[in-house]
Amino acid sequence: MADASAVPGAGSSALPLQVVRLKHPGRWIAAGVVVVLLVALVSSLVTNERFRWDVVFGYLFSGSILLGLRNTLLLTVAAMVVGVLLGVLLAVARESRNPVLSGVAGAYVGFFRGTPLLVQLIFWFNLSALYPVISLGLPFGPSLALGSANVLITPWVAAILGLGLNEAAYMAEIVRAGLQSVDAGQTQAAQALGMTGRQVFSRIVLPQALRVIIPPTGNQTISMLKTTSLVSVIALPELLFAAQIIYARTYEVIPLLITASLWYLALTTVLSIxxxxxxxxxxRGDASRRRGVA
Structure with a gap:
């Protein structure tokens, strides 16, 4: 066996290592610049009287603004319900082995994602120019007239159709990505155990797919809340349109826009939470499983 004294430094006490932190002057410079800019911004917000904060907070809880806020929330919920339900059907159709279903669903997604939402809203609002009377029936067969398009396609209907049908195209891709994220081997194993197709979907596929579907769906809901401001072009009294009506009378454009922005910011914060x-x-299931494996 080798003598311990032969090993260099074995007989003497080891000197403690001195750790020298690396200096990052760039970080401090960047932080200083950011702090200076923030101070300048806050100072401008406080000292610039043209912001008219008294007007901003004076209209924050006014009746017309709160009515527009309610309409914005209702429109967001209605459009997302249409988008999610139709998006699920489109996702299933795109995954179908039937080329007709898959092709039609793909064409739908491509069309609504490829044209501007604002154009779609204006199109639905002016649908009566193409179809003065709306009817349902078989091609070249008897049809049931529902009524005048000018009466049926109200600003609310046009807004829900425009927002909901457009959202369905994006939700179809989100749902399809979630379904494809589940390993096919799990479905096959569940079927080998005698589980029915409904049981496989509800107990195996759906819980795992939701972990992929929920985050982008939440983002889409937040985006939809803000996108509803586009329906102001068809005179639907949502939050932005309510602010526009007020500043068209008082000429206080900036304060009313800030009032609307504060409500949008508050609602998006709640949705994010x-x-x-x-x-x-x-x-939680994934976290527990990872702890068990570790």
Missing amino acids: GQGFLERRLG
């Missing part, structure tokens, strides 16, 4: 809660709840 809810989205985070759902993601954590759906991810």
